[in-house]
Amino acid sequence: xxxxxxxxxxxxxxxxxxxxxxxxxxxxxxxxxxxxxxxxxxxxxxxxxxxxxxxxxxxxxxxxxxxxxxxxxxxxxxxxxxxxxxxxxxxxxxxxxxxxxxxxxxxxxxxxxxxxxxxxxxxxxxxxxxxxxxxxxxxxxxxxxxxxxxxxxxxxxxxxxxxxxxxxxxxxxxxxxxxxxxxxxxxxxxxxxxxxxxxxxxxxxxxxxxxxxxxxxxxxxxxxxxxxxxxxxxxxxxxxxxxxxxxxxxxxxxxxxxxxxxxxxxxxxxxxxxxxxxxxxxxxxxxxxxxxxxxxxxxxxxxxxxxxxxxxxxxxxxxxxxxxxxxxxxxxxxxxxxxxxxxxxxxxxxxxxxxxxxxxxxxxxxxxxxxxxxxxxxxxxxxxxxxxxxxxxxxxxxxxxx
Amino acid sequence: xxxxxxxxxxxxxxxxxxxxxxxxxxxxxxxxxxxxxxxxxxxxxxxxxxxxxxxxxxxxxxxxxxxxxxxxxxxxxxxxxxxxxxxxxxxxxxxxxxxxxxxxxxxxxxxxxxxxxxxxxxxxxxxxxxxxxxxxxxxxxxxxxxxxxxxxxxxxxxxxxxxxxxxxxxxxxxxxxxxxxxxxxxxxxxxxxxxxxxxxxxxxxxxxxxxxxxxxxxxxxxxxxxxxxxxx
Numbered sequence: 001x002x003x004x005x006x007x008x009x010x011x012x013x014x015x016x017x018x019x020x021x022x023x024x025x026x027x028x029x030x031x032x033x034x035x036x037x038x039x040x041x042x043x044x045x046x047x048x049x050x051x052x053x054x055x056x057x058x059x060x061x062x063x064x065x066x067x068x069x070x071x072x073x074x075x076x077x078x079x080x081x082x083x084x085x086x087x088x089x090x091x092x093x094x095x096x097x098x099x100x101x102x103x104x105x106x107x108x109x110x111x112x113x114x115x116x117x118x119x120x121x122x123x124x125x126x127x128x129x130x131x132x133x134x135x136x137x138x139x140x141x142x143x144x145x146x147x148x149x150x151x152x153x154x155x156x157x158x159x160x161x162x163x164x165x166x167x168x169x170x171x172x173x174x175x176x177x178x179x180x181x182x183x184x185x186x187x188x189x190x191x192x193x194x195x196x197x198x199x200x201x202x203x204x205x206x207x208x209x210x211x212x213x214x215x216x217x218x219x220x221x222x223x224x225x226x227x228x229x230x231x232x233x234x235x236x237x238x239x240x241x242x243x244x245x246x247x248x249x250x251x252x253x254x255x256x257x258x259x260x261x262x263x264x265x266x267x268x269x270x271x272x273x274x275x276x277x278x279x280x281x282x283x284x285x286x287x288x289x290x291x292x293x294x295x296x297x298x299x300x301x302x303x304x305x306x307x308x309x310x311x312x313x314x315x316x317x318x319x320x321x322x323x324x325x326x327x328x329x330x331x332x333x334x335x336x337x338x339x340x341x342x343x344x345x346x347x348x349x350x351x352x353x354x355x356x357x358x359x360x361x362x363x364x365x366x367x368x369x370x371x372x373x374x375x376x377x378x379x380x381x382x383x384x385x386x387x388x389x390x391x392x393x394x395x396x397x398x399x400x401x402x
Numbered sequence: 403x404x405x406x407x408x409x410x411x412x413x414x415x416x417x418x419x420x421x422x423x424x425x426x427x428x429x430x431x432x433x434x435x436x437x438x439x440x441x442x443x444x445x446x447x448x449x450x451x452x453x454x455x456x457x458x459x460x461x462x463x464x465x466x467x468x469x470x471x472x473x474x475x476x477x478x479x480x481x482x483x484x485x486x487x488x489x490x491x492x493x494x495x496x497x498x499x500x501x502x503x504x505x506x507x508x509x510x511x512x513x514x515x516x517x518x519x520x521x522x523x524x525x526x527x528x529x530x531x532x533x534x535x536x537x538x539x540x541x542x543x544x545x546x547x548x549x550x551x552x553x554x555x556x557x558x559x560x561x562x563x564x565x566x567x568x569x570x571x572x573x574x575x576x577x578x579x580x581x582x583x584x585x586x587x588x589x590x591x592x593x594x595x596x597x598x599x600x601x602x603x604x605x606x607x608x609x610x611x612x613x614x615x616x617x618x619x620x621x622x623x624x625x626x627x628x629x630x631x632x633x634x
Binding site for chain 1: 457460462482486489491493495501503505515518520522562566
């Protein structure tokens with residue numbers, strides 16, 4: 001029997017019982033759609049986190065105060081290890097290290113901004129001129145903070161796009177005076193709209209010189225210091241040098257934590273990658289269930305079509321032809337179900353992206369292929385038993401059964 | 403092939419079924435020679451072994467002992483696949499309950515044995531078209547079996563059995579599910595095929611139908627009790 005004719009025969013057998021075919025295809029497609037959609041979610045989460053982390057800059061070494069304890073909680077730490085402040089001077093000293101391109105101290109806090117009779121809350125970032133380059137922030141108006149000594153408390157501010165809209169509307173804010181906290185500052189620039197990083201939008205930031213912010217918040221310590229390495233290869237060396245340099249300034253104590261952006265990125269990438277794989281595995285169980293369902297229904301249809309099998313044998317079909325016909329039927333059903341499932345999965349992912357535009361829920365190609373091949377494999381494996389049963393039917397008994 | 407060529411030769415065939423503890427001798431030491439082109443009826447009461455004989459002749463069943471030569475070849479030495487091939491080339495079956503595939507059209511049912519034996523679609527279409535015309539099914543070709551009358555269904559079944567040009571046509575109660583008139587039509591059709599040279603073996607309860615055959619075999623308890631040839 002020619003393959004095309006066998007396919008046609010099996011196809012006719014499938015559409016001959018539309019309800020059965022519909023239910024089987026639905027069962028298989030739900031399994032495949034689950035694999036596609038869940039991996040799209042998992043991989044979307046991975047991409048989202050990686051993107052967020054990448055958006056804070058490139059080749060970054062991040063310094064923050066306080067040692068990262070790896071030995072668990074030790075009550076003695078409560079008494080002895082009061083972390084030293086991470087100061088502006090510490091940050092300035094890092095710029096002198098080899099292969100360090102830029103250094104940007106960061107101080108954050110919340111404050112109120114007040115101008116033209118309008119008041120709103122804002123996230124305050126005290127930093128320096130290099131911050132804009134390190135974080136890849138673009139301005140829509142004006143200029144970034146002045147390049148001056150870190151200790152100079154210039155009375156200038158760069159506004160986030162959202163703040164500018166709320167306070168000035170369409171008016172040009174450049175040169176205007178705003179009150180931030182207890183200070184009067186001159187607006188020198190406005191950030192571009194839609195900047196992101198670490199799950200925050202930059203639209204609601206007010207950026208001012210670090211010394212100004214320190215005075216305003218009455219604090220000496222920094223929240224972070226971002227150090228940008230000259231090249232990717234130098235990151236680890238820079239990290240070690242930064243740690244040594246700070247320790248030297250802090251009387252030999254390594255009381256800061258230094259992480260590289262790369263390491264964090266890779267960790268998240270790995271964790272979320274494994275998570276996606278696990279989710280895919282769970283979804284694949286439903287494919288096995290669908291396979292068992294196909295086996296069950298095919299067994300029933302072998303019984304229902306006993307006399308047809310007998311007829312085929314009487315007409316000269318060999319046992320292997322009969323077996324192949326039933327196997328092809330199971331495969332066609334699972335293939336159709338799998339394709340419908342991939343379609344449903346992509347549709348679901350599309351819907352997800354439509355509902356949450358920030359979330360990159362794209363089904364990874366490997367998951368789609370794995371879903372398809374698992375569906376086919378389960379169709380094949382679970383199709384073998386009914387097909388064998390059909391092939392083994394005794395022609396006479398099959399013919400006399402009515 | 404000449405009229406006198408031996409098509410079938412059975413020697414000392416025994417077929418035993420095991421039903422629980424008891425053994426049933428469906429065929430006991432049956433020997434039979436059938437020439438190409440013969441018209442034979444096999445009659446006998448229920449359980450006399452006539453259907454078993456038919457199945458055996460049709461290669462659907464194997465004897466426990468004895469030898470079966472078809473076209474001079476010893477069937478009992480052939481593998482199951484070789485038997486299936488022989489069945490598709492040399493043997494046509496006609497059943498009491500027609501056994502048409504319900505989801506396929508009349509034409510597709512007729513085409514089925516050609517499809518199974520892997521003949522290309524152009525030749526299939528040609529032979530099916532010819533059969534449809536020959537059996538007067540032109541206006542019914544695309545109808546499903548449940549849209550056909552009993553007589554039409556059996557005509558489709560006969561067309562299907564003969565589309566491969568078999569040497570041997572085996573009919574098991576071909577008129578059993580038909581009324582008198584359509585039954586006669588079907589028998590006339592079968593006899594016409596026999597006159598064209600096809601060997602026809604009809605198993606039946608029907609005395610009238612059995613009496614029309616040129617050679618009448620009567621079976622009782624798995625053995626042939628009479629084998630009469632009518633002079634024509």
